[in-house]
Amino acid sequence: MEMDSETVDGYLKIDRYDEGRVATLAAVYKDVLAQLGEDPNREGLIKTPERVAKSLQFLTHGYDLKPAEILKSAMFQEEYSQMVVVKDIEVYSLCEHHMLPFFGKAHIAYVPNGHIVGLSKIPRVVDAFARRLQVQERLTNEIRDCIEDTLKPKGVAVVIECQHLCMAMRGAQKQNSVTTTSAFTGAFLNNERTRAEFLRLITASLH
Known part of the structure; x- marks a missing residue:
């Protein structure tokens, strides 16, 4: 389990990500960037696939929760x-x-x-x-x-x-x-x- 942390307003904020999912999704999104006509190796996009992978995990973390x-x-x-x-x-x-x-x-x-x-x-x-x-x-x-x-x-x-x-x-x-x-x-x-x-x-x- 990978963790990203930062201090916001005096509180330590920790986001947790599944490393395997991050790697798999990042590879997919690197290909997506190329299919869109972009260069996934240019400076501004090098870390984009990983960022998108982590973003999607956060935006869909409800699958891991039990509302009841x-x-x-x-x-x-x-x-x-x-x-x-x-x-x-x-x-x-x-x-x-x-x-x-x-x-x-x-x-x-x-x-x-x-x-x-x-x-x-x-x-x-x-x-x-x-x-x-x-x-x-x-x-x-x-x-x-x-x-x-x-x-x-x-x-x-x-x-x-x-x-x-x-x-x-x-x-x-x-x-x-x-x-x-x-x-x-x-x-x-x-x-x-x-x-x-x-x-x-x-x-x-x-x-």
């Missing part, structure tokens, strides 16, 4: 039974069709049914699914299903709003379009007032 276990690591019995909302969670992912980024915000809520979860775990679950090759529709459902199956709450709501570079940089080339997806269970699916309250909370400026 992330939630289980901080589940607590609690009789709180009102809506819990975590909004404006940053989302960064790669479109599986073109391997170009899409990014935006996720808004997630659940109504506890005897258990709550540490608030930081919800953004971590988002990252665990987002840091894979994805489509936004599946990402939305996977987050919903993970929270539903693990916490077994009275309901789960997930809304994701993203811009897709595969639409902005190529294809339709519409730079300002935003894609919104949603997925609901339980109280959010069956109770219009609960769903309306969630939608009001994620669009309100409370801070």
